């Protein structure tokens with residue numbers, strides 16, 4: 001109750017008076033409440049006094065006897081209690097003192113720790129109310145002059161008395177209402193728990209913290225986004241009718257536009273169409289140039305991706321070449337550099353030579369030729385010179401190195417090699433630098449490729465990168481990934497200029513988004529040593545059916561959804577466990593598979609599946625094991641894809657898979673990024689991915705471009721904690737960056753028969769020996785493993 005504090009009214013200037021930092025005076029009397037305007041009154045009082053002083057006649061200035069001074073002090077105290085008492089005249093000395101005091105106090109009005117006030121008030125009152133005893137007339141005048149002052153004092157004292165009499169009564173002041181503050185501690189917001197290991201949004205630069213958002217289902221005709229009608233027509237024939245969401249956001253930012261030039265970072269889920277989002281504007285822009293110069297560089301982490309993006313570039317180049325017939329454009333030339341062929345061959349593909357009329361240069365060449373005759377040709381430089389020597393220029397001409405491609409798609413290491421070793425190879429004219437799968441490329445050094453490229457891009461030949469339709473003279477950088485880093489240090493390495501971030505609605509930088517059309521399942525592995533048998537059962541289960549298009553059977557979807565919600569319900573095999581255990585393998589298979597409705601019905605495996613392992617060796621082993629454990633009819637359908645597979649073989653395998661000649665592909669993490677297998681229905685994580693990023697890329701090989709897909713993860717007991725916490729975000733202390741569409745969760749399913757004993761009343765009982773697998777099947781596995789061992793020994 002006594003803690004109430006009413007702040008003083010603001011000084012005339014309007015600014016709030018600063019709160020005094022002086023410590024409270026301990027002997028000051030405790031007051032129930034302080035009315036600050038009383039204090040203000042005294043300031044006004046003293047001001048009045050100052051004004052009045054010069055008007056006072058000189059004769060009024062008299063020496064006041066000391067005794068009177070004491071008396072007047074007494075009177076002052078009386079006046080405090082009785083405002084009706086007329087004020088008395090002050091001496092000049094007192095006035096001077098008071099004036100001095102007022103001057104000091106007129107400095108930024110200190111306010112006024114509560115206990116200090118009485119002292120000041122008292123002093124002021126003393127000086128104001130002290131009067132000489134004499135002249136009544138003077139008294140009258142003074143009284144008149146100070147009438148208003150006393151009225152105010154009177155008011156203040158009355159109010160003070162009122163408040164003393166009634167503490168609960170709310171104060172009323174004639175001043176404009178000011179907020180009333182308690183002196184007790186102000187309520188504070190609950191402390192925010194900050195995880196120092198993770199960047200908070202506030203620490204991100206504005207372009208990362210406030211991205212451009214676009215809703216996932218946005219679709220727009222390409223023509224609405226600035227793509228010419230002719231090009232859009234060609235794109236439609238290739239299956240690109242409307243622009244996908246990420247393309248609707250990125251194209252307007254990237255197409256020539258005098259107002260919106262800046263770098264663009266795209267963080268969008270797997271299969272959302274990021275490739276076309278940069279290839280289209282880049283090709284349209286470069287198609288406008290007449291001469292061939294290296295104007296675009298696309299950097300990707302793997303050869304397979306280089307080839308995939310090359311196909312997309314060629315498709316767009318064709319579209320704009322057609323459109324360019326009317327617009328004086330040209331067909332953009334696309335080349336690759338990824339180390340899949342000898343370096344010289346690659347050089348010859350991206351760089352050419354042409355004759356240029358240059359008599360002086362020709363003279364120099366002749367002199368040089370004379371020197372070359374004596375060379376042994378044992379250094380690289382000399383060999384190159386000899387090469388040139390063999391290619392004779394025409395008389396009075398010189399041979400010049402010229403680029404043969406407008407766009408180079410490359411791996412980072414090979415790019416560095418060409419920058420440092422290929423004659424005439426220059427980034428001087430590069431207007432576009434695309435870094436796809438950026439988080440991977442930024443996290444690894446690859447011969448310090450970024451430093452080398454940055455250094456080259458920093459060189460600017462006047463006008464070399466300028467185009468009429470574009471006001472950006474520097475290179476345009478487009479950075480993309482489904483798992484974009486928000487590590488500022490890494491992103492800073494790109495030296496972005498005026499960047500903008502594009503994300504899909506509901507996402508933010510750093511999210512690892514799962515496509516909304518993907519369904520995820522987890523299969524518990526009760527017996528890790530028998531893991532291959534779980535995979536074999538999954539591949540032969542009712543779940544392995546097409547999930548898209550005409551091949552999808554109504555039954556497959558409904559049986560799937562009903563089974564997956566409850567782990568116990570989901571185990572179709574277990575429902576027939578008692579009999580199936582004794583049944584021959586073929587019978588089991590026919591039971592497990594849902595009858596396909598189309599030509600796929602003829603295939604023992606009616607759908608497509610990509611199985612991931614963590615290493616090349618385990619991919620090769622598992623692939624071989626499957627051919628031993630699955631019926632022989634499966635064998636021609638199984639392929640393997642590892643980083644040790646030669647590139648040409650890899651390409652053949654991918655083509656065979658796309659055309660469904662192969663239907664089961666066992667792969668290492670090599671293809672987990674970027675690869676677009678348009679008809680892939682199922683992804684199976686045989687080995688748990690090493691990170692949530694890897695999980696997102698792996699499962700993102702299916703459910704692309706709005707199609708449906710399913711992902712299955714085999715989870716051993718020792719891995720369950722990590723899987724559910726880090727990849728799914730379930731369980732105590734779960735920390736998970738993987739973002740799923742609303743209502744989507746990972747469902748538990750069982751695919752093995754009779755994992756559990758049945759209890760007396762039909763309920764599930766103890767876990768069965770061997771995870772429920774029959775002795776016969778366990779032996780089958782042991783035999784297959786033994787065969788692998790023998791084969792490995794033979795290979796040495």
Ligand SMILES: Nc1ncnc2c1ncn2[C@@H]1O[C@H](COP(=O)(O)OP(=O)(O)OP(=O)(O)O)[C@@H](O)[C@H]1O
Pocket residue numbers: 239240241242243244247268269270271272273274275276481482673674675676678700704705
């Ligand atoms: N506008 C479009 N219309 C139809 N299909 C499209 C369109 N844009 C892209 N696609 C197709 O969508 C699929 C996925 O595209 P893309 O490979 O560019 O995805 P992404 O976002 O790069 O995926 P990832 O992050 O896995 O590399 C491809 O098959 C591509 O041809």
